Amino acid sequence: MGSWMTPVAYLLGAGWYFATCIILGVVIGRWADSATGLEPTFTLIGIVLGLAVAAVGGYRMLLPLIRRLDDEPRE
Amino acid sequence: MKVAIIAVAVIATLAAGFIFAAGPEPHIVIPGDPLWEVGPLTITSTLMASWFTMLVLIVLALVLTRGLTMIPSGKQNFVEASVGFLLDQMEEIAGREHGRRFFMVIATFFLFILMGNWLGLLPFFKAIGITHDYGTEVFEDITHQFEEGEPFHDDHHYFAWEMENTGGVALAKSGADTFKFDIHEGDDPGAALDAYIVALAEFFTDYEAPEHEGEEHHYSAEDVQAALAALEADPDAPKFVEGEGVVSPALGVSFAEIEFPGTKLAMVYPFLRAAFSDLSNTLGMAVAAFIFIQFWGFQSLGFGYLGKFFINPLKNPIMTFVGFLELLSEFIRVISFSFRLFGNIFAGSVLLLILTFLAPFIAPLGIYALEMFVGLIQAVVFSLLLLVFAIGAVTGHDDHDEEHGEGHGHGEGAEPHHQPQALQAH
Numbered sequence: 001m002g003s004w005m006t007p008v009a010y011l012l013g014a015g016w017y018f019a020t021c022i023i024l025g026v027v028i029g030r031w032a033d034s035a036t037g038l039e040p041t042f043t044l045i046g047i048v049l050g051l052a053v054a055a056v057g058g059y060r061m062l063l064p065l066i067r068r069l070d071d072e073p074r075e
Numbered sequence: 076m077k078v079a080i081i082a083v084a085v086i087a088t089l090a091a092g093f094i095f096a097a098g099p100e101p102h103i104v105i106p107g108d109p110l111w112e113v114g115p116l117t118i119t120s121t122l123m124a125s126w127f128t129m130l131v132l133i134v135l136a137l138v139l140t141r142g143l144t145m146i147p148s149g150k151q152n153f154v155e156a157s158v159g160f161l162l163d164q165m166e167e168i169a170g171r172e173h174g175r176r177f178f179m180v181i182a183t184f185f186l187f188i189l190m191g192n193w194l195g196l197l198p199f200f201k202a203i204g205i206t207h208d209y210g211t212e213v214f215e216d217i218t219h220q221f222e223e224g225e226p227f228h229d230d231h232h233y234f235a236w237e238m239e240n241t242g243g244v245a246l247a248k249s250g251a252d253t254f255k256f257d258i259h260e261g262d263d264p265g266a267a268l269d270a271y272i273v274a275l276a277e278f279f280t281d282y283e284a285p286e287h288e289g290e291e292h293h294y295s296a297e298d299v300q301a302a303l304a305a306l307e308a309d310p311d312a313p314k315f316v317e318g319e320g321v322v323s324p325a326l327g328v329s330f331a332e333i334e335f336p337g338t339k340l341a342m343v344y345p346f347l348r349a350a351f352s353d354l355s356n357t358l359g360m361a362v363a364a365f366i367f368i369q370f371w372g373f374q375s376l377g378f379g380y381l382g383k384f385f386i387n388p389l390k391n392p393i394m395t396f397v398g399f400l401e402l403l404s405e406f407i408r409v410i411s412f413s414f415r416l417f418g419n420i421f422a423g424s425v426l427l428l429i430l431t432f433l434a435p436f437i438a439p440l441g442i443y444a445l446e447m448f449v450g451l452i453q454a455v456v457f458s459l460l461l462l463v464f465a466i467g468a469v470t471g472h473d474d475h476d477e478e479h480g481e482g483h484g485h486g487e488g489a490e491p492h493h494q495p496q497a498l499q500a501h
Binding site for chain 2: 009013
């Protein structure tokens with residue numbers, strides 16, 4: 001693996017992860033809304049929760065990359 | 076001059092592709108094609124491809140590791156270099172202890188995904204298989220619904236190619252026509268039969284049903300009679316056999332079965348299709364990865380591992396919430412892992428299929444090269460993220476600061492067998 005491939009893999013992985021979190025939040029929220037008739041309460045909760053999970057999980061996922069970049073000597 | 080020759084060659088190949096290798100209209104199905112039923116299990120084309128991939132890996136492992144010597148040469152050099160390279164990469168990221176511990180599992184994931192993706196590009200994938208006779212299936216579905224005496228409960232879409240029967244082997248003709256037939260929710264089985272008779276007559280003979288205003292799929296008695304007569308006049312067209320079965324409301328006649336004396340309407344269910352172009356397979360991989368991560372977490376931290384997710388709200392309410400989010404993110408990773416791999420590989424296979432249909436021979440070559448690359452990148456992404464999460468699972472919350480700047484951040488020239496100080500302390 002070249003030095004570029006590891007960051008690429010991190011970022012590709014994180015991109016899909018963010019997308020999954022937000023889409024899942026919205027989909028589950030929509031479903032809960034239609035089941036309970038409380039539109040748009042659960043959709044909003046789903047979006048906020050999805051974003052929060054994306055932020056926390058994404059940070060954990062990218063932590064090694066962030067550290068790596070921090071440690072690399074700057075030009 | 077040279078450029079002109081190349082241009083002419085490319086154009087000639089493209090033209091030859093269009094004339095001689097025009098494939099039938101591709102049909103895109105998301106789930107793996109069901110081949111056989113074994114008890115409650117369905118053997119799908121993607122499952123077959125997984126087994127094929129395992130077989131190739133096992134055979135390669137056996138062949139390449141025969142007659143090992145202390146001083147490697149030839150194939151042994153290659154194997155040692157590949158395995159050594161993977162191990163070095165993992166030790167660089169995870170440190171020596173964890174790198175070695177995770178190596179077996181993660182390298183297996185990597186090799187399996189890489190091989191599955193690359194083998195999926197071979198030309199005999201998606202090409203050879205069993206035929207599924209849709210021409211007969213439509214009739215059987217209608218009969219079944221007629222016997223229940225209720226309208227159809229859901230939509231049915233049938234998609235089939237015209238296929239030639241030659242001694243037990245069916246071949247899709249070059250540029251074969253596509254037969255499409257839809258039954259909608261709430262359709263009456265008798266009316267569906269009439270529509271099917273008309274659709275078959277329009278497909279196999281010169282018959283054309285006159286347009287009726289308003290209702291689609293509703294034909295008068297004369298139309299259906301004319302359609303049936305057209306089918307009977309043509310020796311190669313399908314024949315409806317009278318008998319106890321489903322009654323056509325337009326004709327007042329009951330039909331027991333349908334026969335295809337000439338070409339039949341069928342679809343190929345390939346024996347092999349790229350292993351990870353099926354969400355079931357990638358989900359299986361993601362669940363296996365998830366179990367390994369949890370196992371390593373518990374193995375290293377014991378029940379203290381759960382302390383990452385469940386934090387006493389009286390002590391620190393914000394961390395309680397963050398812990399809850401982390402717990403959610405553990406599960407979302409499974410979905411994210413499976414959709415990432417499935418999405419990339421499935422999209423690639425669809426792209427290849429469509430491009431081969433639109434411009435056979437030359438145009439798909441570039442995409443094949445791209446797909447080789449995507450296959451490698453996805454294998455790297457899967458195994459790298461698995462490694463990162465595994466490291467995250469085996470390090471407790473208190474270790475985070477220690478870890479910083481020690482276990483990570485070795486530059487290009489770093490010695491691969493470097494032992495992080497945090498680990499030496501033990």
